[in-house]
Amino acid sequence: MTIRNGGAALGAMAVAVFVASTGLVVRGQPANSDQQACNALAASRIPAEMIGLPTKGAQVTSAEFKAATPEVKEAPTPFNPSGVTLARLAYCEVKGEILPLDPAAPGIRFQVNLPSDWNGKALQQGGGGYDGNVVAAVGALPRAPDTAPYPITRGFATFGSDGGHQGNDATFALNQEALTNFAYAQLKKAHDVAMALIMARYHRAPSKTYFVGQSEGGREGLTVAQRFPQDYDGIVVTAPAINYTNLMLRFNDASAALAQPGAFLGAAQIKTFGDAVLGQCDMNDGVKDGIVGNYLGCKIDRAALQCKGGTSDTCLTAPQVAALAAIYDPKEWKDASGKVIASYPRFLVGGAEAAPGGIAAWITGRAPLPKPQPAGKDFNPQQLGLGIGAFYGNSAVRYLIVKNPAFDSLDFKPQQYAQQTAQAIQLLASNDPNLAAFQKRGGKLIMLHNTSDLAVSPVATMNYYDAMVKTLGKKTVDQFARLYIVPSGGHGGDGDVPSKVDLLGLLDQWVDHGHAPAEDAVAQEFGPDLKVTRAKPLCMYPNYPRYVGSGDKNAASSYRCTPTSGT
Numbered sequence: 001m002t003i004r005n006g007g008a009a010l011g012a013m014a015v016a017v018f019v020a021s022t023g024l025v026v027r028g029q030p031a032n033s034d035q036q037a038c039n040a041l042a043a044s045r046i047p048a049e050m051i052g053l054p055t056k057g058a059q060v061t062s063a064e065f066k067a068a069t070p071e072v073k074e075a076p077t078p079f080n081p082s083g084v085t086l087a088r089l090a091y092c093e094v095k096g097e098i099l100p101l102d103p104a105a106p107g108i109r110f111q112v113n114l115p116s117d118w119n120g121k122a123l124q125q126g127g128g129g130y131d132g133n134v135v136a137a138v139g140a141l142p143r144a145p146d147t148a149p150y151p152i153t154r155g156f157a158t159f160g161s162d163g164g165h166q167g168n169d170a171t172f173a174l175n176q177e178a179l180t181n182f183a184y185a186q187l188k189k190a191h192d193v194a195m196a197l198i199m200a201r202y203h204r205a206p207s208k209t210y211f212v213g214q215s216e217g218g219r220e221g222l223t224v225a226q227r228f229p230q231d232y233d234g235i236v237v238t239a240p241a242i243n244y245t246n247l248m249l250r251f252n253d254a255s256a257a258l259a260q261p262g263a264f265l266g267a268a269q270i271k272t273f274g275d276a277v278l279g280q281c282d283m284n285d286g287v288k289d290g291i292v293g294n295y296l297g298c299k300i301d302r303a304a305l306q307c308k309g310g311t312s313d314t315c316l317t318a319p320q321v322a323a324l325a326a327i328y329d330p331k332e333w334k335d336a337s338g339k340v341i342a343s344y345p346r347f348l349v350g351g352a353e354a355a356p357g358g359i360a361a362w363i364t365g366r367a368p369l370p371k372p373q374p375a376g377k378d379f380n381p382q383q384l385g386l387g388i389g390a391f392y393g394n395s396a397v398r399y400l401i402v403k404n405p406a407f408d409s410l411d412f413k414p415q416q417y418a419q420q421t422a423q424a425i426q427l428l429a430s431n432d433p434n435l436a437a438f439q440k441r442g443g444k445l446i447m448l449h450n451t452s453d454l455a456v457s458p459v460a461t462m463n464y465y466d467a468m469v470k471t472l473g474k475k476t477v478d479q480f481a482r483l484y485i486v487p488s489g490g491h492g493g494d495g496d497v498p499s500k501v502d503l504l505g506l507l508d509q510w511v512d513h514g515h516a517p518a519e520d521a522v523a524q525e526f527g528p529d530l531k532v533t534r535a536k537p538l539c540m541y542p543n544y545p546r547y548v549g550s551g552d553k554n555a556a557s558s559y560r561c562t563p564t565s566g567t
């Protein structure tokens with residue numbers, strides 16, 4: 001099998017590098033510099049035979065050498081609160097596209113980054129939401145401490161894809177190949193293309209291959225553990241969006257509740273609820289610090305928030321209390337005979353409900369879904385002021401389940417589309433707890449979830465872990481998997497909370513050096529100057545960090561991992 005290079009690479013100085021172990025041939029200039037080695041990959045073509053699922057092969061569209069860059073500090077932004085971009089070592093940025101079988105399907109765009117100073121390992125990074133943008137994989141990983149060197153600077157060959165379509169909504173789901181790509185196939189295709197390019201650049205396969213992803217990327221991480229266990233030595237998932245379709249149904253139910261007359265929750269009502277969470281539960285971990293530590297021990301009395309005659313900003317109407325129930329309570333959807341066709345667990349509270357990444361960002365936005373709804377491309381979530389989940393739920397109903405861009409998602413009843421709903425659930429569940437194949441080949445899995453996550457329920461992740469234990473036994477699970485629960489913090493661990501931890505470092509120590517992670521790691525919070533302002537122990541489910549009663553409440557040593565109470 002060959003990677004064939006075009007253009008200047010076939011000049012008088014051209015040579016062929018033969019790699020006996022694979023039969024791979026790279027034709028190009030003698031690789032007497034990193035830049036030339038990079039240039040030699042430009043216009044490469046990876047034949048379909050080198051990709052483990054059906055494609056028409058892959059085409060490299062650019063290979064550009066990126067010189068090392070120093071650390072830069074700029075004005076802080078919401079996406080980069082410290083304003084700091086860390087240093088990067090030199091690498092070769094390879095971009096390209098995996099060509100679809102169906103001419104009407106979009107290609108899978110990818111980026112592979114090949115460091116000059118390679119550590120011999122590869123790292124695939126997952127996407128987010130509905131994917132739709134190429135994951136560049138040259139920056140910070142989810143939850144990484146502000147000071148942690150980027151994977152590319154640690155010497156990892158990194159790569160990511162666009163999930164098999166462009167645009168962060170579900171319109172792609174109208175095409176079956178694009179939908180199958182999103183569900184799982186693009187992960188294998190992008191992996192195999194990256195492996196071919198790594199072989200072409202370094203003439204050997206990675207000693208270890210990891211996957212790191214958050215949210216949809218977390219679902220992708222569990223998907224590869226379940227479907228392609230032989231390809232990965234280690235996987236990190238944070239806030240994984242398993243039971244993806246069920247989650248979208250939850251978003252849509254919350255939208256329907258919030259669209260009822262008098263039900264919408266504005267900033268004042270969200271603050272009232274957030275204050276109640278902290279008022280009732282902040283001390284359940286032994287310290288008043290804006291964090292509900294004992295995450296299964298907090299039972300909020302929502303009825304107590306209901307206005308007693310009249311309305312004000314510090315109480316909720318009955319429809320608003322009902323909307324909170326639709327946001328937080330467990331849900332089952334049943335068919336006409338009463339059979340459960342889908343379910344989703346409850347959400348937890350952690351103290352960051354009223355923070356910028358909380359209820360307003362994910363659920364309410366600035367306005368409820370309108371009725372009637374604009375159809376298709378005229379449906380603009382920013383213009384409509386929607387919460388992210390309201391937009392995602394609408395998109396799932398229209399494109400993933402009903403397959404009608406004009407369908408009004410507020411009219412959706414899963415039981416009326418039971419077959420389509422069941423198909424979508426099965427395709428995107430990624431919740432098979434039997435990871436025996438991954439465990440037996442020596443794979444390691446680290447999962448982490450924050451408890452104020454309004455995008456994906458931490459209880460869904462706990463349920464998945466419990467199912468793993470039930471399927472494989474606790475002793476086996478302990479040998480290869482960890483679930484860390486971090487109290488408070490939003491979907492990305494955001495908010496005023498210590499939740500930064502070098503999960504890639506923990507994974508690499510486990511996989512490559514045999515040091516299994518325990519409860520000796522800490523979750524950190526950083527100030528704008530990259531200094532640690534607060535730390536707590538990183539506790540394994542079902543433990544939480546409980547204040548010991550004395551000592552600096554911002555120091556991890558003042559906490560002990562303690563079993564959470566409640567159910």
Ligand SMILES: [Ca+2]
Binds near residue numbers: 287
């Ligand atoms: Ca507390």
